[in-house]
Each structure stands twice: as structure tokens, then as C-alpha cells.
Amino acid sequence: MAPARNGRADHGRNRRPGGPRRTGRPQDLVRRTAFDVIRAVESRDAYANLLLPARLRDRGLTGRDAALATELTYGTLRGRGTYDAVLALCSDRELRRIDAPLLDVLRLGAHQILATRIPPHAAVGTAVELARSVSGPGQAKFANAVLRKVTTRDLDAWLAIVAPADADVTTRLSVAHSHPKWIVSALRDALGPDRAEIDALLAADNARPRVTLVARPGRATVDELRAEGAEPSSYSPYAALLPEGDPAGIAAVREGRAAVQDEASQMVALALAAAPLSGPDARWADLCAGPGGKAGLLSAVAAGRGARLLAADVQPHRAGLVARAVDARTGVVVADGTAPAWRPGAFDRVMVDAPCTGLGALRRRPEARWRRGPEAIAELGPLQRTLLGSALDAVRPGGVVAYVTCSPHLAETRVVVDDVLRKRAGVERLDAPSVLAAVAPELAGLGEGPYAQFWPHRHGTDAMFLALLRRADPDGTD
Numbered sequence: 189m190a191p192a193r194n195g196r197a198d199h200g201r202n203r204r205p206g207g208p209r210r211t212g213r214p215q216d217l218v219r220r221t222a223f224d225v226i227r228a229v230e231s232r233d234a235y236a237n238l239l240l241p242a243r244l245r246d247r248g249l250t251g252r253d254a255a256l257a258t259e260l261t262y263g264t265l266r267g268r269g270t271y272d273a274v275l276a277l278c279s280d281r282e283l284r285r286i287d288a289p290l291l292d293v294l295r296l297g298a299h300q301i302l303a304t305r306i307p308p309h310a311a312v313g314t315a316v317e318l319a320r321s322v323s324g325p326g327q328a329k330f331a332n333a334v335l336r337k338v339t340t341r342d343l344d345a346w347l348a349i350v351a352p353a354d355a356d357v358t359t360r361l362s363v364a365h366s367h368p369k370w371i372v373s374a375l376r377d378a379l380g381p382d383r384a385e386i387d388a389l390l391a392a393d394n395a396r397p398r399v400t401l402v403a404r405p406g407r408a409t410v411d412e413l414r415a416e417g418a419e420p421s422s423y424s425p426y427a428a429l430l431p432e433g434d435p436a437g438i439a440a441v442r443e444g445r446a447a448v449q450d451e452a453s454q455m456v457a458l459a460l461a462a463a464p465l466s467g468p469d470a471r472w473a474d475l476c477a478g479p480g481g482k483a484g485l486l487s488a489v490a491a492g493r494g495a496r497l498l499a500a501d502v503q504p505h506r507a508g509l510v511a512r513a514v515d516a517r518t519g520v521v522v523a524d525g526t527a528p529a530w531r532p533g534a535f536d537r538v539m540v541d542a543p544c545t546g547l548g549a550l551r552r553r554p555e556a557r558w559r560r561g562p563e564a565i566a567e568l569g570p571l572q573r574t575l576l577g578s579a580l581d582a583v584r585p586g587g588v589v590a591y592v593t594c595s596p597h598l599a600e601t602r603v604v605v606d607d608v609l610r611k612r613a614g615v616e617r618l619d620a621p622s623v624l625a626a627v628a629p630e631l632a633g634l635g636e637g638p639y640a641q642f643w644p645h646r647h648g649t650d651a652m653f654l655a656l657l658r659r660a661d662p663d664g665t666d
């Protein structure tokens with residue numbers, strides 16, 4: 189059940205030596221910081237994962253203080269759907285009539301009361317102080333009344349009321365796991381009818397993801413990462429898990445020889461490199477390369493095989509990030525993949541990691557689920573289809589295209605591939621689960637094929653989708 193009860197927060201021990209007092213005062217810097225980030229996310233579409241580290245730095249919050257501020261920010265953003273359902277029952281005002289900043293204070297308070305170990309009286313006290321400084325004394329009284337009601341039950345007891353067992357399944361799951369209904373429906377469609385599995389998936393979306401590193405082959409080794417505290421990982425031969433600490437503390441990461449990269453993201457790049465093809469195998473391309481996760485791995489694998497990668501992105505600053513992730517042999521260009529600057533059939537292997545809703549990475553982007561609605565699917569569909577078509581034009585007969593999304597939504601995955609292939613003869617679907625299993629034999633649970641779908645609750649990775657498509661080669665032997 190969500191929100192995750194994984195809070196390790198202990199407000200009594202979060203005082204910075206010589207810093208402001210932390211409890212019950214407006215200068216409670218930890219909660220203020222969490223509030224400021226939550227507000228910026230809600231009011232000006234800021235990204236928590238970018239803004240929070242900057243605010244922590246500005247305010248000199250480190251160690252336990254930084255960990256608490258991070259937990260409160262992410263936990264509140266993730267759990268918003270559940271907390272709003274509880275707050276609606278505890279408030280004599282409709283939530284839409286509450287000032288937006290005050291509502292954020294209430295959500296932050298509800299998170300502390302229901303999903304952390306912070307004693308309820310301290311959670312209420314600090315939230316009321318925050319409400320006073322944000323909205324004035326009258327609103328602080330209101331916040332006090334609402335949050336005191338929240339303290340009358342624990343999370344399970346509230347869930348029994350706001351997400352009762354006899355409610356319609358999508359509604360119950362949506363409230364209990366704090367996901368918008370349209371996302372619950374889409375995930376159920378993609379995952380299949382198993383009720384326990386959808387529960388597990390939604391819970392996994394609310395858990396903190398582990399930090400996975402990639403040792404870019406030829407530039408760093410997994411042993412080197414392990415010597416600096418990383419642990420073995422399950423699937424990718426280049427992956428290691430970092431149980432704690434800052435990845436930037438590892439020399440290979442600082443030097444760009446290793447990086448933070450989800451393991452499914454590594455595996456889909458390795459699957460493109462491993463897909464069987466006949467004939468030359470020297471020219472590879474990544475049409476949507478920014479910020480360079482998959483291109484960084486592909487360029488290193490290509491270098492080891494005497495091949496060369498061309499990495500493109502339509503956005504100049506993202507192409508700039510790619511240039512920092514790849515080796516010097518790799519070409520990096522600012523180019524629109526739908527209006528290619530390369531001749532047809534120029535490449536042997538092509539990656540198209542299409543822009544998508546990112547529904548497969550909800551663990552990492554706590555606010556993402558509230559940011560866009562189902563209309564995003566329709567908006568992205570034409571671009572996804574055009575990019576896949578361009579990739580199929582860019583690969584030579586006999587060459588292979590990987591179509592990848594960090595989303596399991598059927599309308600962004602198999603429906604896109606099936607639509608494009610329906611209008612195009614001479615393209616074969618390779619069995620992506622088998623190709624992946626050839627890279628990592630213990631990898632299972634990716635679906636029946638020919639497409640492969642990773643899942644957070646099964647694989648501990650993002651929900652990444654992979655289709656491997658090979659152009660027919662009239663002269664080939666396959």
C-alpha cells in the first residue's frame with residue numbers, strides 16, 4: 189500500500205550544529221526547504237530532482253538534514269493523491285477552496301503524520317508554524333484543526349475509509365497508491381489482469397529506486413566500482429548497485445568513465461548491440477540520444493567492436509550532454525531525427541529511444557504522475573511513429589532498429605510499432621526477450637515476445653519497453 193511507509197525521519201535528531209532550531213519554529217529549515225521545492229513543483233512546473241539538490245546546497249543542508257528534506261519532499265509529492273483524499277475528509281472546506289500554498293503545507297503535514305516516524309504532535313506543530321509563516325495566523329488555526337483530525341487514525345485506517353475494498357478497482361488502487369486513475373488504467377492494461385501484480389507495481393512506483401551504475405566498457409570496470417563500495421547487480425554485465433552515498437564520490441563517475449544508469453536502460457542498449465544481423469556492422473546511430481545514457485554505453489561497446497556511433501538529439505543542450513557521455517570517436521550532432529541529415533540505409537544498428545510520457549520512471553520523478561494527463565499520449569504518438577519510421581529508413585536492409593520507451597503504456601509501445609509496421613513491408617520483429625536473455629540468461633518475466641517489457645516490481649528497474657526490428661535483406665542469408 190502507498191504512500192510508502194519507509195520514512196526513517198526522526199525530527200529530534202536533525203539539528204545542524206550552530207544552525208537554526210528545527211522544531212516548531214518558522215525557521216525550520218528542513219521543512220521549509222521541502223515546502224519550497226513542493227511549491228515550486230506545483231506552481232511553476234519545477235523538477236524536484238533538479239531543484240532540491242540546489243536548495244539543499246544553498247541552505248547548507250547536508251547528511252541527516254538533507255536526507256530528511258529529501259524524504260519529505262519526495263514522499264509528499266508521491267503521496268499527494270492519498271493525502272488529498274484524507275485531507276478532504278478532515279477539512280470543512282473543499283480542497284479546491286484552500287489556497288494552494290496552504291494545501292501544500294497540509295500535504296506535507298499529512299505525509300509526516302501518516303508515513304514517517306515523526307511523532308504526530310511534532311508533525312502538526314511544525315506544519316502549523318509553517319502555515320502561519322506562509323498564510324498567516326487564521327490559516328494556521330485551520331491547519332491545526334485539519335491536521336489534528338488526520339492524527340486520529342493511522343494510514344491503514346484511513347485507507348479503509350478512502351479506498352474501501354468494495355470500491356471500483358481502479359478508484360481504490362488510484363487512492364491507495366496515489367496514482368491518477370488514467371495511469372492505473374493504463375498500467376493495468378499493459379500488465380494484465382493479475383490483481384496482486386498491479387498492487388505490487390504501484391507499490392514499487394512509490395518506493396525509492398536503488399542507484400545503479402554503469403561501468404562503460406573499455407573505460408571502467410565493475411570491479412573498479414565494487415572496490416569503491418558498489419555491489420554486484422543482476423543483469424547487465426556492466427552494472428553495479430550503489431547501496432549508499434553520492435555517486436559523484438566515485439572516481440570513475442566523476443571522470444565520465446562510469447555513470448548512473450538504470451539497469452533496463454543498459455539492457456536495451458546491449459540488446460541492440462547483440463541483435464543478430466548479417467553483413468557489415470560498423471555504423472551505429474542513436475537518433476534520440478540526449479542526455480546520453482544509452483549513447484554512452486553504445487559508444488563504448490561500439491569502440492570495443494571496431495564500430496562507430498553517431499549520436500543525435502534535436503535539442504542543442506541535450507546534444508551537449510551527450511558529448512560528455514561518449515568517447516572522442518563518437519560523432520555528436522544536433523539533428524531532427526524526423527528530417528534526417530544522413531542518407532537512407534546509412535547505418536547497421538539504430539537506437540530510437542523515443543520521447544514518451546515517462547510512465548516507466550515514476551519512481552525517479554515523484555511529481556511526474558501529476559504533471560500530464562492522458563492527452564500526452566495522443567500528443568506524442570505522431571512523433572513516436574515518425575521517429576520509428578525514420579529509424580527504419582536510416583538502417584540498411586539487414587540492419588536492426590531498437591524502438592525503446594521508458595513507458596509501458598500500450599499506446600506508446602506495441603501500438604506504435606504495430607501501426608508503423610502495418611504500413612511498411614519487409615520488416616521482421618526479432619524476439620526481444622530471447623536477445624535480452626542471451627545477454628543476461630537469468631532475465632525472465634519480460635513477456636511472451638516479440639516485444640520485451642521490464643517492470644519495477646519484477647526486475648527492480650524502470651518499466652522500459654523494447655522492440656527489435658530487422659529490415660529484410662533481399663541479398664542476405666538470414
Ligand SMILES: C[S@@+](CC[C@H](N)C(=O)[O-])C[C@H]1O[C@@H](n2cnc3c(N)ncnc32)[C@H](O)[C@@H]1O
Nearest residue numbers: 476477478479480481482501502524525541543
Ligand atoms: C527519452 S529521451 C532519450 C534518452 C536517451 N536515449 C538516454 O538514454 O539518455 C528522448 C530524447 O529525444 C529527443 N528528441 C525529441 N524529439 C526529437 C527529434 N525530432 N529528433 C531527435 N531527437 C528528438 C529529446 O530531446 C530527448 O533528449
